[in-house]
Amino acid sequence: MIICIGEVLAADALREITGLLDQAGFVEGRSTAGWAAREVKHNLQLSTKAPQHARATAIARGAIDNNATFKSASLPRALTPLLFSRSETGMGYGAHVDNAMMGDPPVRTDLAFTLFLSAPEQYEGGALVIDDAGGEQEFKLPAGAMVLYPATTLHRVEEVTRGRRDVAVGWVQSLVRDPRGREMLFDLDRTRRALFERDGKSAEFDTLQKTYSNLLRMLAET
Numbered sequence: 001m002i003i004c005i006g007e008v009l010a011a012d013a014l015r016e017i018t019g020l021l022d023q024a025g026f027v028e029g030r031s032t033a034g035w036a037a038r039e040v041k042h043n044l045q046l047s048t049k050a051p052q053h054a055r056a057t058a059i060a061r062g063a064i065d066n067n068a069t070f071k072s073a074s075l076p077r078a079l080t081p082l083l084f085s086r087s088e089t090g091m092g093y094g095a096h097v098d099n100a101m102m103g104d105p106p107v108r109t110d111l112a113f114t115l116f117l118s119a120p121e122q123y124e125g126g127a128l129v130i131d132d133a134g135g136e137q138e139f140k141l142p143a144g145a146m147v148l149y150p151a152t153t154l155h156r157v158e159e160v161t162r163g164r165r166d167v168a169v170g171w172v173q174s175l176v177r178d179p180r181g182r183e184m185l186f187d188l189d190r191t192r193r194a195l196f197e198r199d200g201k202s203a204e205f206d207t208l209q210k211t212y213s214n215l216l217r218m219l220a221e222t
Ligand SMILES: O=C(O)CCC(=O)C(=O)O
Pocket: 085, 093, 098, 114, 128, 155, 156, 157, 167, 169
């Protein structure tokens, strides 16, 4: 399941992050790629030691952690630190698969996300292309929007042919490892919320609520 979530970052949060990134120095992106992905990773990233990193992370994480759709779809158990990546003209990231485990303490990368920080009009090329069961799908979303996708896929970022593409990327270890389980819980969650919205706390809602909770109990690992 690949989902796009609009307006994860409000305009003021986006403005503050892009302001921070405009003042920051970026370093070669290769250092954080696995040994094979390194060959095809041609971008820049904000060093985690840069003074802007902590503030930009705090703003972005505040928005991501509070996003209801993100929580419902990913059921986060842990997130890796955010990576602020920049692709200038001529840069991109060839086809690769993300490392299964990242960070210290290690986070299992069940899901990956790209939070777009540049508006699509600011660059040409630079689409994130994800190769999933249905074929290749391209994503180039408005600034502040996110694509959340299985980290198990081969994916790439097309070369930027004009302008500059800034994004924040991260990975999620889900409470529910099996993507089929996550999808069922996501569907049930949306349905129980819609039913509650429509009819209030009905008997049907209570049953659905029970099913959601019991399925989560059955599938969640902590
Ligand atoms: O920039 C993106 O949209 C994705 C980058 C990526 O695939 C990665 O950092 O592993």
